[in-house]
Amino acid sequence: xxxxxxxxxxILLTSxxxxxxxxxxxxxxxxxxxxxxxxxxxxxxLVTLLAIVIFFSLCLxxxxxxxxxxxxxxxxxxxxxxxxxxxxxxxHSTDEIGFIxxxxxxxxxxxLQPKVQTATTPGNLIVPVxxxxxxxxxxSDGVAIxxxxxxxxxxxxxFEKLTHFSMSEIVNKPVDTVLRFQDQxxxxxxxxxxxxxxxxxxxxxxxxxxxINIIGKGDVKSQVSISIHKLASNPTAPIYFLILHNLTExxxxxxxxxxxxxxxxxxFRTPLTSIINYLSVLNEEARSKLDPSQQQLLDRASASAQxxxxxxxxILNVAKIERGSLTVALxxxxxxxxxxxxxxxxxxxxxxxxxxxxxxxxxxxxxxIKADPIRIKEVLNNLITNAITYTREGGKIEVGVQxxxxxxxxxxxxxxIGISKEAIPHLFTKFYRAPGALAQMYKGNGLGLYLAKSIIxxxxxxxxxxxxxxxxxxxxxxxxxxxxxSQTPTxxxxxxxxxxx
Amino acid sequence: xxxxxPVTASTPNQTKNIVIIxxxxxxxxIYARExxxxxxxxxxANDGPSGLKLLTEERFDILLLDIMLPGMHGLEVLRQWRIKxxxxxxxxxxxxxxxxxxxxxxxxxxxxxxxxxxSSYTPQQVVAEVKNALSGQPPKNPIxxx
Numbered sequence: 224x225x226x227x228x229x230x231x232x233x234i235l236l237t238s239x240x241x242x243x244x245x246x247x248x249x250x251x252x253x254x255x256x257x258x259x260x261x262x263x264x265x266x267x268x269l270v271t272l273l274a275i276v277i278f279f280s281l282c283l284x285x286x287x288x289x290x291x292x293x294x295x296x297x298x299x300x301x302x303x304x305x306x307x308x309x310x311x312x313x314x315h316s317t318d319e320i321g322f323i324x325x326x327x328x329x330x331x332x333x334x335l336q337p338k339v340q341t342a343t344t345p346g347n348l349i350v351p352v353x354x355x356x357x358x359x360x361x362x363s364d365g366v367a368i369x370x371x372x373x374x375x376x377x378x379x380x381x382f383e384k385l386t387h388f389s390m391s392e393i394v395n396k397p398v399d400t401v402l403r404f405q406d407q408x409x410x411x412x413x414x415x416x417x418x419x420x421x422x423x424x425x426x427x428x429x430x431x432x433x434x435i436n437i438i439g440k441g442d443v444k445s446q447v448s449i450s451i452h453k454l455a456s457n458p459t460a461p462i463y464f465l466i467l468h469n470l471t472e473x474x475x476x477x478x479x480x481x482x483x484x485x486x487x488x489x490x491f492r493t494p495l496t497s498i499i500n501y502l503s504v505l506n507e508e509a510r511s512k513l514d515p516s517q518q519q520l521l522d523r524a525s526a527s528a529q530x531x532x533x534x535x536x537x538i539l540n541v542a543k544i545e546r547g548s549l550t551v552a553l554x555x556x557x558x559x560x561x562x563x564x565x566x567x568x569x570x571x572x573x574x575x576x577x578x579x580x581x582x583x584x585x586x587x588x589x590x591x592i593k594a595d596p597i598r599i600k601e602v603l604n605n606l607i608t609n610a611i612t613y614t615r616e617g618g619k620i621e622v623g624v625q626x627x628x629x630x631x632x633x634x635x636x637x638x639x640i641g642i643s644k645e646a647i648p649h650l651f652t653k654f655y656r657a658p659g660a661l662a663q664m665y666k667g668n669g670l671g672l673y674l675a676k677s678i679i680x681x682x683x684x685x686x687x688x689x690x691x692x693x694x695x696x697x698x699x700x701x702x703x704x705x706x707x708x709s710q711t712p713t714x715x716x717x718x719x720x721x722x723x724x
Numbered sequence: 725x726x727x728x729x730p731v732t733a734s735t736p737n738q739t740k741n742i743v744i745i746x747x748x749x750x751x752x753x754i755y756a757r758e759x760x761x762x763x764x765x766x767x768x769a770n771d772g773p774s775g776l777k778l779l780t781e782e783r784f785d786i787l788l789l790d791i792m793l794p795g796m797h798g799l800e801v802l803r804q805w806r807i808k809x810x811x812x813x814x815x816x817x818x819x820x821x822x823x824x825x826x827x828x829x830x831x832x833x834x835x836x837x838x839x840x841x842x843s844s845y846t847p848q849q850v851v852a853e854v855k856n857a858l859s860g861q862p863p864k865n866p867i868x869x870x
Binding site for chain 2: 494497507
């Protein structure tokens with residue numbers, strides 16, 4: 224550092240000049256007061272020069288002593304050690320240099336306590352500065368911080384609301400002594416298991432998005448999506464951030480949506496039934512008086528009204544599934560007749576597209592099955608309608624029935640556009656539409672197969688699909704025979720909300 | 725409609741009297757048209773109390789009864805009529821919407837024979853079902869097993 228060298232040399236020069244002038248002054252005074260003859264003595268000159276040297280050396284030593292910390296700082300900065308140091312600077316000085324050293328220490332040494340307000344909680348976490356606390360407290364999700372022994376050392380108001388505890392009731396207590404976690408299967412688990420087993424398949428330190436129930440004060444249960452963030456800056460004492468996202472409120476909101484759609488659909492249904500019925504009467508009474516083009520208008524109006532009616536019916540059924548109130552009224556059903564009836568209902572539509580609609584049903588009698596004829600007709604109808612929709616003109620559809628071990632297998636096989644491998648796992652999901660179906664503007668609302676699966680589930684059956692893009696699709700479903708059905712526990716729930724008309 | 729003979733399944737050739745209690749006037753109107761066309765004598769009531777009044781004042785061969793009615797619930801109409809006519813064998817068919825299973829069960833306890841889902845039946849099918857019920861055949865939608 225050029226300035227420092229300059230500083231040293233300046234001090235050196237000044238001291239030397241001062242000392243020299245002091246010596247000259249001393250010598251001159253002696254001549255003046257004592258006389259030239261005495262002053263001419265060599266001894267006097269020698270003593271004066273000696274005094275000058277001693278004085279000068281003493282000066283230099285004292286200056287060096289005071290400037291030594293400056294030299295040390297200079298070396299630290301120059302060698303680059305200042306940025307990586309782990310110890311405070313070795314300067315013990317109370318003057319200006321000491322002040323500057325302490326200031327540099329504060330700027331560079333992170334291990335030192337900052338001279339700003341901190342709060343230390345019983346769990347020994349240096350809780351973030353007040354701003355951090357405010358930030359956590361104002362989040363809309365519940366947040367708690369646990370120390371390495373899973374003691375709660377901080378919780379925000381939303382966390383307290385979700386668990387019904389106040390912070391003073393839970394702080395410094397192991398989380399498992401105040402809260403219980405219940406996974407989706409209803410099993411109770413502790414924090415450690417939750418962290419290590421439920422989230423084991425996820426990488427890194429952030430585990431998020433598991434839906435669980437958290438049971439707090441007074442056994443009040445809240446459904447939350449839980450995320451756990453492990454902060455392991457000190458590997459022997461990691462801390463955990465628990466973030467709870469309230470799903471109960473989301474569910475209430477979803478329920479409101481469903482209720483609204485359900486109510487609206489219900490309101491559509493009555494006028495729609497009138498339209499369909501009037502069209503049906505008109506068709507019967509006036510068809511013969513209409514010319515073919517007018518008859519076509521009437522047919523199109525009827526078909527559109529029927530389409531809307533089935534959409535409204537599907538929406539109402541989905542609303543019921545969401546409420547858990549979809550029911551089936553089981554009775555003994557002549558399966559062969561039912562299948563033939565549904566196929567017959569779809570003959571006209573198939574004929575319009577020049578599609579062959581065939582059946583392959585065993586000649587001999589089938590065992591009795593228990594089913595809800597209206598609901599199961601919806602399933603079969605949905606599958607056949609889909610097959611007609613996704614099969615090109617001139618194609619072929621086969622509806623078959625086979626008897627297997629204690630169950631009746633029914634299938635709808637087409638040689639249509641098929642389903643891509645990627646789409647198959649999602650087919651029975653609500654509102655799912657295969658990308659190809661969307662791109663090619665096929666009609667549909669993504670509810671039919673979801674409903675079909677729900678209805679087949681209620682019948683203790685199974686539904687699946689085998690398909691290849693471009694090579695047609697076959698939808699299968701099984702229904703247990705009456706004998707097999709009566710041996711399985713009933714899952715048909717009575718409709719608590721059946722007064723919604 | 726005075727002096728109606730008692731309803732039995734063995735009188736298929738006589739003009740049948742039907743009462744339709746349905747608050748949706750268009751639906752009631754369509755059914756009334758179809759039944760008139762099919763040779764029925766038709767009376768319509770658009771709310772619960774006037775329906776019950778009709779049932780008390782006149783005799784009918786068959787009743788088509790909606791459930792959600794203004795003034796008085798369809799089940800209440802049935803209950804009050806049943807109290808006054810405990811031994812009547814007049815067939816009762818409910819006009820329902822899907823999902824009214826509990827109501828349907830209760831109605832069967834009060835002597836209803838079957839139910840028709842309005843949105844799934846054409847007027848012609850409703851007439852066919854009524855004729856079925858009058859001829860003593862089992863209804864298409866009988867009481868669900870409880």
